[in-house]
Amino acid sequence: MPETGVTVVGGGLAGCEAAWQLASRGIQVRLVDMKPVHFTPAHRSSDFAELVCSNSLRGDRLENAPGLLKEELRRLHSLLISAADETRVPAGGALAVDREGFSALVTQRIRNHKLIRVECGQLDALPEEPFIIATGPLTEGGLAEEIEKLSGTLHFYDAAAPVIIADSIDHNKVFRASRHGRGDDYLNCPMNEEEYSRFIDELTNAQCAPVKGFEENLLFEGCLPIESIARRGYLAAAFGPMKPVGLRDPRTGREPFAVVQLRQDDAAGTLYNLVGFQTRLKFPEQKRVFGLIPGCENAVFARYGMMHRNTFLNSPGFLDRQYGMIGYPLRFFAGQITGVEGYVESIASGLTAGVTMAARLRSHEDPLFPDTTAIGALGRYISTDNRNFQPMNVNFGLLPPLQAKVSGKQQRYLRLAQRALEDLDGMKPALPEAFA
Numbered sequence: 001m002p003e004t005g006v007t008v009v010g011g012g013l014a015g016c017e018a019a020w021q022l023a024s025r026g027i028q029v030r031l032v033d034m035k036p037v038h039f040t041p042a043h044r045s046s047d048f049a050e051l052v053c054s055n056s057l058r059g060d061r062l063e064n065a066p067g068l069l070k071e072e073l074r075r076l077h078s079l080l081i082s083a084a085d086e087t088r089v090p091a092g093g094a095l096a097v098d099r100e101g102f103s104a105l106v107t108q109r110i111r112n113h114k115l116i117r118v119e120c121g122q123l124d125a126l127p128e129e130p131f132i133i134a135t136g137p138l139t140e141g142g143l144a145e146e147i148e149k150l151s152g153t154l155h156f157y158d159a160a161a162p163v164i165i166a167d168s169i170d171h172n173k174v175f176r177a178s179r180h181g182r183g184d185d186y187l188n189c190p191m192n193e194e195e196y197s198r199f200i201d202e203l204t205n206a207q208c209a210p211v212k213g214f215e216e217n218l219l220f221e222g223c224l225p226i227e228s229i230a231r232r233g234y235l236a237a238a239f240g241p242m243k244p245v246g247l248r249d250p251r252t253g254r255e256p257f258a259v260v261q262l263r264q265d266d267a268a269g270t271l272y273n274l275v276g277f278q279t280r281l282k283f284p285e286q287k288r289v290f291g292l293i294p295g296c297e298n299a300v301f302a303r304y305g306m307m308h309r310n311t312f313l314n315s316p317g318f319l320d321r322q323y324g325m326i327g328y329p330l331r332f333f334a335g336q337i338t339g340v341e342g343y344v345e346s347i348a349s350g351l352t353a354g355v356t357m358a359a360r361l362r363s364h365e366d367p368l369f370p371d372t373t374a375i376g377a378l379g380r381y382i383s384t385d386n387r388n389f390q391p392m393n394v395n396f397g398l399l400p401p402l403q404a405k406v407s408g409k410q411q412r413y414l415r416l417a418q419r420a421l422e423d424l425d426g427m428k429p430a431l432p433e434a435f436a
């Protein structure tokens with residue numbers, strides 16, 4: 001191993017987690033990121049682990065797959081999940097964070113670790129082994145071309161939602177509530193049918209920003225722009241991100257026809273994002289059309305929504321389930337670029353790559369997370385033969401079914417989660433090095 005130890009390229013979600021796991025096992029890390037000298041089109045902060053769109057790491061209950069994955073990561077001493085827990089903001093049953101506070105905390109822990117040396121620069125070629133490439137879906141420069149040559153890459157399009165300034169919201173028109181009476185974490189902008197109808201009409205006819213090579217059929221189904229949802233049918237948004245279910249407007253005592261939810265984006269509560277409103281509308285069109293949302297007539301945008309091409313490896317046949325390059329035991333990839341989809345999934349792949357690299361450098365066996373765990377199931381997904389390989393969010397469908405029949409979806413999910421945690425805890429004594 002070179003004196004510099006392991007080179008981790010990319011100080012995003014996966015790269016920071018991988019670097020931390022390596023350093024926690026006594027391994028020197030050189031962490032390279034081009035920020036703040038150069039930014040991808042979606043990044044803007046000079047801190048590491050930047051959340052480029054939503055500030056939510058999704059559901060936090062065990063009966064929900066992202067909740068299970070986060071609990072597994074907690075038990076595996078994930079740096080990023082502990083930073084998320086420490087910087088959480090109210091968001092009902094979800095784990096949402098103070099965006100800047102989260103990145104600042106991760107950055108501080110990374111920079112203060114004596115085994116991690118941070119280097120600023122854009123890498124245009126693969127570094128010397130051992131390495132972990134975690135440059136994300138917007139990998140820049142010559143490195144992107146080199147990776148493309150190695151494996152062949154695929155792509156889709158991903159959009160981000162806008163963030164508005166709390167002071168500019170008309171609080172007389174919105175009401176505070178979480179769905180089904182589970183607290184009051186969200187600001188809800190209620191619409192009657194007339195308002196909804198006008199909004200959908202303007203939304204579907206608004207001008208979109210041109211995106212190079214964009215094709216509607218290459219959108220990621222789990223993160224569709226609001227205008228694409230609206231074009232699927234008049235009520236599509238009202239059954240999607242604008243659904244009013246479980247939200248009673250205190251002024252009428254009834255569920256509104258549709259609702260736009262605003263979620264707190266920072267600890268101070270000065271910023272709110274429009275939940276599920278990722279978009280590629282032109283900026284002036286966002287101001288005009290989203291200005292039709294009751295309470296947002298004079299909204300000041302701290303950040304507009306935008307769309308980007310999102311590149312990922314054709315991982316099956318190229319990566320093993322530990323995110324290592326097949327045939328090259330000390331070359332790893334991690335994060336969204338491997339075909340996992342989402343913040344928490346990217347963290348999980350970074351953790352797997354980091355602990356496995358550490359094990360391989362010490363000639364230990366790979367820590368194989370069982371298929372029954374969410375973290376293991378993701379690794380299995382990206383490395384399993386699949387002609388139509390597409391990025392995947394964690395979900396219970398990736399886990400093998402239960403042996404015994406359990407009736408009721410929630411009960412079944414809870415049982416799958418319990419089995420996952422038992423199996424994860426069960427593997428720890430067998431692999432002490434991996435969990436040091």
Ligand SMILES: Cc1cc2nc3c(=O)[nH]c(=O)nc-3n(C[C@H](O)[C@H](O)[C@H](O)COP(=O)(O)OP(=O)(O)OC[C@H]3O[C@@H](n4cnc5c(N)ncnc54)[C@H](O)[C@@H]3O)c2cc1C
Binds near residue numbers: 159310
């Ligand atoms: C527009 C957009 C919106 C998204 N919204 C969400 C969302 O709301 N929720 C969600 O769960 N997921 C979302 N995702 C998907 C995904 O979760 C994020 O992209 C996530 O940040 C991926 O983590 P990562 O560690 O793989 O990459 P990143 O967090 O993007 O980190 C990559 C790092 O590599 C650096 N880098 C890139 N190229 C080079 C180079 N050549 N040399 C040196 N450094 C380099 C970058 O500066 C960056 O810091 C979104 C993705 C995009 C593109």
